[in-house]
Amino acid sequence: MKKQYSKIVGALIAAFAANVAFATPAPPPATVPCTLDSYTITKAAPAGMNPVPIGPTFNATKCLGVVNGVSGGTNPANVQVNDGNLGYLGDGLLNGENNLVPWNTFITADQLLDLNPNTTGAIDPGWIQLGTMNGSTSAMSYSSIGSGSTALNMSSILSFTQTKDANTGAIISGTWTLKLDANIINILHANGLFQRNNFDQLAFVVKASDKWAVYDFNFARDPYLSGFDLTQPYSLGGTWNLDDFKNSNGQDQALSFLSVWARDPISGPAVPEPGVLGLLGVGLLAMTGLRRRQAK
Structure with a gap:
């Protein structure tokens, strides 16, 4: 009996230690300054239409700048999603894999989700x-969501383009556009995907030379982005630059890798359907009101 009791106590201690480790993730690799205007949102339109200028320019809500290191550094391009690309803890760079981007970099504990049927509790980013x-x-390779024969390639519901600077031709700045299929909600539902709430964050992972960075737009929690209507699917566009990646001599470093991420869903009460993939939601009337408030 004592032996069995000791095993139980040991298991509880191990579980507690795991929870503590999860609650306080280790720091990411050595970081460098990053600027929020490296990625901006300047245009939007309902899904199925080309984005149009919306007036105000929105910078990223938060960014994380990281140095790879001369040797032994980790290239974010090598950290791939595997487990269905469904947002599980430890699957993919922004979900805390290898702790390169700790789970609490862009979200808080109350935003964690219970997504993985093989785990217990709200632990998934x-x-x-x-x-x-x-x-x-500059060729986009689209990810798939789900697994097996029911996996859905993202190219069937969205397209992403990123253009380089028209004047210099160098891959150091330009524009980006993310377009959604007008029928995106029904397509996802038909495949049994994301029938919970909606997307509320959009992030870009960028690498040039020996540095990489993550730029996040938080539509649910950034007061300047609060005009975005998360219950409607919209396409978005904006600008980008690599000013954060100049070398020690001030010389530009060209883009070598980019990945685009969205976070699903918002925490708290469910939003009205259809809200799936509404991260790209922008209430144009609300945006007009927000622009007027900013102008006062």
């Missing part, structure tokens, strides 16, 4: 990888 891009070719 919920980030979905939409696709990746090779900087030298």
Whole structure:
């Protein structure tokens, strides 16, 4: 009996230690300054339409700048999603894999979700990888969500393009556009995917030379983005630059890797259906009101 009791106590201690480790993740690799205007949102439109200028320019809500290191550094391009790309803890860069981007970098504990049927409790960050891009070719490789024969390739419901600077031709700045299929909600529902709430964050993982960074737009919690209507699917567009990646001599470093992520869903009470993939939600009337308030 004593032996069995000791085993139980030991298991409880181990579980407690795991929870403590999860609650206070280790720091990420060495960080460098990053600027929020490296990625901006400047246009939007209902899904199925080309985004149009919305007036105010919105910078990223938060960013994380990281140095790879001369040797032994980790390339974010090598951290791939595997477990269905459904936002589970430990699957993919923004879900805390290898603790390169700790789960609490862009969300708080109350935003964690209970997504994985093989685990217990709200421990999943919920980030979905939409696709990746090779900087030298600017060709987007789209991710799949789900697994097996029912997996859905993201190229069937969205498209992402990123253009380089028209004047210099260098891959150091330009524009980006993320377009959604007008029928995206029904397509996802038909595949049994994301029938919970909606997306509330959009993030870009960028690498150039020996540095990489993450730029996050938090539509649910950034007061400047509060005009976004998370219950409607919208396409978005904006600008990007690599000013954060200049070398010690001030020289530009060209883009080598990009990945695009969305987070699903918001915490708290469920939003009205249809809200799936509404991260790209922008209430244009609300945006007009927000622009007027900013102008006062």
